Amino acid sequence: MDVINCKRCGNIFNYFVGEKICPTCKNKLNEQFDTVKDYIYNNPKASIQEVSRECDVSMAQITKWVREERLEFTEDSLVGIECERCGVSIRTGRYCKSCKTNLTSELSTLYKSKEKSKGSNVNKKSLRDHRMRFLE
Ligand SMILES: [Zn+2]
Numbered sequence: 001m002d003v004i005n006c007k008r009c010g011n012i013f014n015y016f017v018g019e020k021i022c023p024t025c026k027n028k029l030n031e032q033f034d035t036v037k038d039y040i041y042n043n044p045k046a047s048i049q050e051v052s053r054e055c056d057v058s059m060a061q062i063t064k065w066v067r068e069e070r071l072e073f074t075e076d077s078l079v080g081i082e083c084e085r086c087g088v089s090i091r092t093g094r095y096c097k098s099c100k101t102n103l104t105s106e107l108s109t110l111y112k113s114k115e116k117s118k119g120s121n122v123n124k125k126s127l128r129d130h131r132m133r134f135l136e
Pocket residue numbers: 006007008009010011021022023024025026
């Protein structure tokens with residue numbers, strides 16, 4: 001157990017796990033979360049700006065909740081947040097479905113090609129391809 005300063009209000013508190021914020025701030029955040037959740041529930045087409053203004057919660061905090069998949073825009077919502085990779089509108093999380101799939105397969109290809117390229121002449125080849133040429 002550590003005694004640390006709260007990231008939000010600076011008060012000293014006993015820290016166990018999770019976010020480095022004190023119980024008071026955590027309660028406040030949870031209350032804000034409920035407010036935001038209710039607001040989105042009642043106003044499914046509200047933009048983040050509107051939610052932020054009406055609930056008095058920063059847009060950064062709302063986005064954070066959506067990225068953490070604690071908040072989700074409804075199915076028929078006209079707004080959402082952007083996929084961090086391709087910018088397409090998504091309802092929750094960090095990436096859209098296709099980016100998620102691509103990322104997973106890219107990761108496994110990366111792993112595979114790493115295995116394969118052991119001792120190969122990939123570098124030599126790309127050097128040759130990019131060799132400069134003088135033009136008359
Ligand atoms: Zn605090």
